[in-house]
Amino acid sequence: GENVEQHPSTLSVQEGDSAVIKCTYSDSASNYFPWYKQELGKRPQLIIDIRSNVGEKKDQRIAVTLNKTAKHFSLHITETQPEDSAVYFCAASNTGNQFYFGTGTSLTVIP
């Protein structure tokens, strides 16, 4: 089965700096890679996703890159703000009915 690894497990950045979270996956058949943000006590919510036919996708301050050859994908957050503080999860899917999540990254943005 698929194995998704996520690093780092914790990340602290100064407000305004960039944050990068990296994930690797093992199953070359995986073709859909969503990122979720989970605030304390809340549900995970999709912030951005990428499919295997695309190398990069941006949405305002958030971007995701995918390297299929190396089987890794990354989340980039620029100009971080305190409200970006949360736990971020990457995931990989190959059929839509199996989602494998990374272990999460706790991001703290220091004002």
Place this chain on the structure above:
Amino acid sequence: DTAVSQTPKYLVTQMGNDKSIKCEQNLGHDTMYWYKQDSKKFLKIMFSYNNKELIINETVPNRFSPKSPDKAHLNLHINSLELGDSAVYFCASSHIRTGGDTQYFGPGTRLTVL
């Protein structure tokens, strides 16, 4: 209107009891899921249902059983609760399509087994 809802939000019970958590989605999605999030925040998929058929049954104890009366509902029944079952349980839904699609999560049910 809430897209994916769960009840109850909190559930405190004694070991050995049987309990159920309900989930409903009004998004017209064809697939629903149950996840367990433990104290370390790891999200593990437990089940998914597509058109009333169980697609995935991960290695969860058979004390856990999903029940789907219709496409909009996927309830989770847990028999003989154990201390290790304490966690937050999330329901989610999506459309199945080649390459996957966005999952929408419910608000979660915090289960505490005493």
